[in-house]
Amino acid sequence: MAQQPTKLPIKIIAGADSYGCNLKDSLVSQLRSLNIEVVDLGTDKYYSIGEQIGRHVSQAANNNPNPAVETRGLVACGTGVGVAIFANKFPGVYAATCVNPDEARNARSINNCNVLAVSGMNTTPEVASDVLKAFLETPFKSPCPASGSNPWPDEIDQFLDNSVLEMKKIGALENGEKGESGGCNLCSLVKGREFKDVDIMPGGSISIVRESPTAAFVRFTAGSVEPAHHHTFGHDLVVLKGSKRVWNLSKGEKYDLGVGDYLFTPAGDVHRVKYFEDTEFFIKWEGQWDLLLDEDHAAANAAIDKEMEN
Structure with missing residues (x-):
């Protein structure tokens, strides 16, 4: 039997890139007129807003088994496709791009969709409304266009329940849900390697696995700070564990990074880092490893404390 509509109040995490911001603003106004709680992350560049929405909804879905509020997402870009792809990188996130109401009903009924992605270039505010x-009113497993507006047969009803349970396991690297491969291949590579302290970075240690171009695994303990610094060569990094914030002082930008996130920092860009948890990441320099400090730890901590207060 199809379940009844959720009785939990709904909270929406919303955001858009520059191609979807006007449509997002219109829909946020609609949500607020319905007295639905909205956290509007505003406008950000391209894929990153999809990643931000995905992380927020994933954390709400996975960190609290008995929530008082059901958290969903709303994200808009030019087509609605790219942001949905990035949001879906997170466990417990089921983002769908919907260009008409029937698609939204199907996505909610069949997939328990919890992030709605819309197209700022192809969908009018009236249709998007x-x-x-x-998206708001259709319960999971309810009659929808795909079911001919009839209740799902018992065997389909059971299949839908099981599919959601299976989807929750995809991407999960914690609590023993690692599958036959043992989880992340990069994380497996770091096991057993010897880490050496980075003298000028308290709380940091590194295991270099290749030199010039350089590849390494890096660890920082929770609360550690990297003062503003730069490198002779650009570098790519992927976070394997934990979370951090990177301020690119040269560009006036900041990035919150968690497990699976990628960041490229160009050669010479001055950046400062704060670690919120014990964190590990894989990093690759385009040349040899070097690190040139642009401030001391006291100045870095003062700047970060001021930033966090604001």
Whole structure:
């Protein structure tokens, strides 16, 4: 039997890139007129807003088994496709791009969709309003266009329940849900390697696995700070564990990074880092490893404390 509509109040995490911001603003106004709580992350560049929405919804879905509020996401870009792809990188996130109300009803009924992605270039505010309404009002496993507006047969009803349970396991690297491969291949490579302290970075240690171009695994303990510094060569990094914030002082930008996130920092860009948890990441320099400090730890901590207060 199809379940009844959720009785939990809904909270929406919303955001858009520059191609979807006007449509997002219109839908946020609609949500607030319905007295639905909205956290509007505003406008960010391209894929990153999809990643931010995905992380927020994933954390809400996975960190609290008995929530008082159901957290969903709303994200808009030019097509609605790219942001949905990035949001879906997170466990417990089921993002769908919907261009009409029937697609939203199907996505909610069949996939328990919890992030609605919309197209700022191809969907009018009027149609998007109807899409949002269907997204809000359609319960999981309810009659929908795909079911001919009839209740799902018992065997399909059971399949839908099981599919959601299976989807929750995809991407999960914690609590023993690692599968036959043992989880992340990069994480497996770091096991057993010897880490050496980085003298000028308290709390940091490194295991270099290749030199010039350089590849390494790096660890920092929770609360550690990297003062503003730069490198002769650009570098790519992927976070394997924990979370951090990177301020690119040269560009006036900041990035919150968690497990699976990627960041490229160009050669010469001055950046400062704060670690919120014990964190590990894989990093690759385009040349040899070097690190040139642009401030001391006291100045870095003072700057970060001021930033966090604001």
